[in-house]
Amino acid sequence: MYYSLPLRPLMNHKKVRVRFAPSPTGGLHLGGVRTVLYNYLFARHHGGDFVLRIEDTDQSRFVSGAEEYIMQCLTWCGILPDESPANPGLYGPYRQSERKALYAQYALQLVEQGNAYFAFDTTEGLEAMRENYKTEHHNAQYDARTRGFMRNSLTLSKEELTDLLACNTPHVIRIKMPVDQTLVFTDMIRGKVSFDTNLVDDKVLLKADGTPTYHLAVVVDDYLMKITHAFRGEEWLPSAPVHLLLWQYLGWESEMPQWAHLPLILKPDGNGKLSKRDGDRLGFPVFAMDWTDPRSNEQTIGFCERGFLPEAFINMLAMLGWNSGMEQEIFSKDELIQHFSIARVHKGGAKFDYEKAKWYNHQYIQQTDNTRLVDLLQPFIADKILPTDACKLATVIGLVKERLHLLGEFWEQASFFFIRPETIDIAAIQAKWNENTKQFFVLLAQKFAASTDWNHDTIELVFNEAVAEAGIKKGEAMLPLRVMLVGGKFGPGVFAIAEQIGITETVARIEQAISLL
RNA sequence: GGCGCGUUGGUCAAUCGGCUAAGACGCCUCCCUUUCACGGAGGAAUGACGGGUUCGACUCCCGUACGUGCUACCA
Numbered sequence: 001m002y003y004s005l006p007l008r009p010l011m012n013h014k015k016v017r018v019r020f021a022p023s024p025t026g027g028l029h030l031g032g033v034r035t036v037l038y039n040y041l042f043a044r045h046h047g048g049d050f051v052l053r054i055e056d057t058d059q060s061r062f063v064s065g066a067e068e069y070i071m072q073c074l075t076w077c078g079i080l081p082d083e084s085p086a087n088p089g090l091y092g093p094y095r096q097s098e099r100k101a102l103y104a105q106y107a108l109q110l111v112e113q114g115n116a117y118f119a120f121d122t123t124e125g126l127e128a129m130r131e132n133y134k135t136e137h138h139n140a141q142y143d144a145r146t147r148g149f150m151r152n153s154l155t156l157s158k159e160e161l162t163d164l165l166a167c168n169t170p171h172v173i174r175i176k177m178p179v180d181q182t183l184v185f186t187d188m189i190r191g192k193v194s195f196d197t198n199l200v201d202d203k204v205l206l207k208a209d210g211t212p213t214y215h216l217a218v219v220v221d222d223y224l225m226k227i228t229h230a231f232r233g234e235e236w237l238p239s240a241p242v243h244l245l246l247w248q249y250l251g252w253e254s255e256m257p258q259w260a261h262l263p264l265i266l267k268p269d270g271n272g273k274l275s276k277r278d279g280d281r282l283g284f285p286v287f288a289m290d291w292t293d294p295r296s297n298e299q300t301i302g303f304c305e306r307g308f309l310p311e312a313f314i315n316m317l318a319m320l321g322w323n324s325g326m327e328q329e330i331f332s333k334d335e336l337i338q339h340f341s342i343a344r345v346h347k348g349g350a351k352f353d354y355e356k357a358k359w360y361n362h363q364y365i366q367q368t369d370n371t372r373l374v375d376l377l378q379p380f381i382a383d384k385i386l387p388t389d390a391c392k393l394a395t396v397i398g399l400v401k402e403r404l405h406l407l408g409e410f411w412e413q414a415s416f417f418f419i420r421p422e423t424i425d426i427a428a429i430q431a432k433w434n435e436n437t438k439q440f441f442v443l444l445a446q447k448f449a450a451s452t453d454w455n456h457d458t459i460e461l462v463f464n465e466a467v468a469e470a471g472i473k474k475g476e477a478m479l480p481l482r483v484m485l486v487g488g489k490f491g492p493g494v495f496a497i498a499e500q501i502g503i504t505e506t507v508a509r510i511e512q513a514i515s516l517l
Numbered sequence: 518g519g520c521g522c523g524u525u526g527g528u529c530a531a532u533c534g535g536c537u538a539a540g541a542c543g544c545c546u547c548c549c550u551u552u553c554a555c556g557g558a559g560g561a562a563u564g565a566c567g568g569g570u571u572c573g574a575c576u577c578c579c580g581u582a583c584g585u586g587c588u589a590c591c592a
Contacts, residue, residue, distance in 0.1 A: 238587040
């Protein structure tokens with residue numbers, strides 16, 4: 001038997017509605033943010049709604065604070081949902097734990113229709129089955145081959161079943177996978193995908209505690225919330241036939257959303273999908289924002305706290321698995337919305353490249369104006385900069401921004417503007433140091449101290465005069481002056497630095513350096 | 518093991534049968550800059566493999582290899 005669902009046009013008369021449905025179990029991963037982003041871009045592009053639904057049915061994995069954390073991340077990224085637990089629309093509640101009562105009726109309906117059944121097997125019973133029926137070529141699973149040997153409503157007599165149910169014997173409801181069917185559906189990214197029903201197991205739909213598994217919950221919720229397009233990670237592809245069948249069995253086939261299974265984000269080295277551990281191991285963030293596990297108190301750094309601009313983070317993520325087809329790589333959020341199309345999402349997984357991510361951030365730092373950078377920089381310098389220095393911050397940022405890839409690098413690039421360097425690279429000065437240069441710097445300090453005008457042009461004029469009077473080469477003095485003021489061989493133009501730190505401090509740093517040589 | 522999905526430089530990727538295969542990151546060289554960076558110019562580096570189909574294949578088909586995902590009363 002061959003069964004297929006027709007592909008409906010992408011743009012139909014219904015309003016586009018998409019959802020992001022995370023489990024509140026911990027930090028929000030790069031892949032998660034990208035899924036949100038693609039949902040958001042697709043919804044905005046088509047003038048549709050973007051819904052946040054919290055999939056918190058598994059109490060054993062629930063982590064307190066995780067939902068609030070997810071909202072914070074979305075807020076930081078600037079990709080807020082139109083409907084969410086915090087901002088309900090017409091299709092609430094938006095937490096599965098609050099929708100618990102909804103699901104059982106549908107599972108029961110499936111049992112009545114003969115598409116599902118009660119199963120009373122214990123953990124031990126299931127383990128025994130997996131052990132007994134596995135072969136060299138097949139893993140044993142709960143399916144047409146094995147369900148006839150298990151304790152379920154297909155094998156139990158009517159009386160036994162009634163008794164068991166009457167005694168509230170713990171049980172689950174499983175879908176009854178049909179035999180010898182080929183299920184075909186059209187994925188928006190992958191095209192036609194097909195599955196043999198004989199190879200899919202009888203997934204649990206309703207758990208013994210009465211909560212639905214993901215399989216039942218997505219279908220029911222997507223239906224009730226009128227979701228038209230469903231994006232999720234590629235790891236869900238193997239269970240798509242179960243969901244397809246559920247839409248069909250529940251009689252909602254014509255309402256089924258179009259699926260798009262997104263490619264995975266892989267680790268930069270080696271193989272496998274990117275995990276938090278890879279970030280720890282290779283020294284880059286994996287979560288959008290800092291996450292502290294309430295149980296272990298383990299802290300994990302986020303892109304935000306590492307010094308990424310949200311626009312850069314979003315831009316970088318958008319390009320990881322999607323491409324506009326143009327040469328342009330820097331896209332504002334509005335441009336992303338305008339150009340995004342699901343047809344241009346890649347099929348293959350993409351390795352995450354932190355260097356490229358930093359390059360995006362670097363680009364955004366360059367094009368962000370200094371006053372906004374002053375605000376963004378606050379968390380990174382609040383404990384370092386005196387309030388009296390705050391006014392010159394914008395100027396300093398303008399001077400050093402072109403060498404920043406992360407906001408957190410600001411202090412190492414600019415601390416000398418605010419405080420005297422703790423150590424200076426004496427060796428770099430000594431290479432050019434002799435009695436003549438020493439006399440030059442003594443003279444220079446005197447001239448600086450006597451200056452009335454103090455800006456980079458006048459400073460350079462004074463410097464040139466001193467060079468001429470001392471009879472040395474300018475090249476012999478430039479680098480030592482830099483090292484005296486900065487501490488090392490780096491930083492913006494030396495006269496601009498002198499201007500910013502002021503006459504007194506400039507003279508003091510020169511004199512201190514001379515005394516050390 | 519089974520099943521699904523994938524495979525263009527080290528990485529992200531363009532190409533929808535005409536390719537002398539874009540561009541970006543990273544790397545290297547040079548210029549600019551008496552520092553570092555920015556900027557500019559250049560360079561090295563790519564179609565997994567084998568069969569078809571075709572006048573012509575990176576593009577289509579098949580096989581193999583490799584990668585990856587799933588194979589829970591987790592999502």
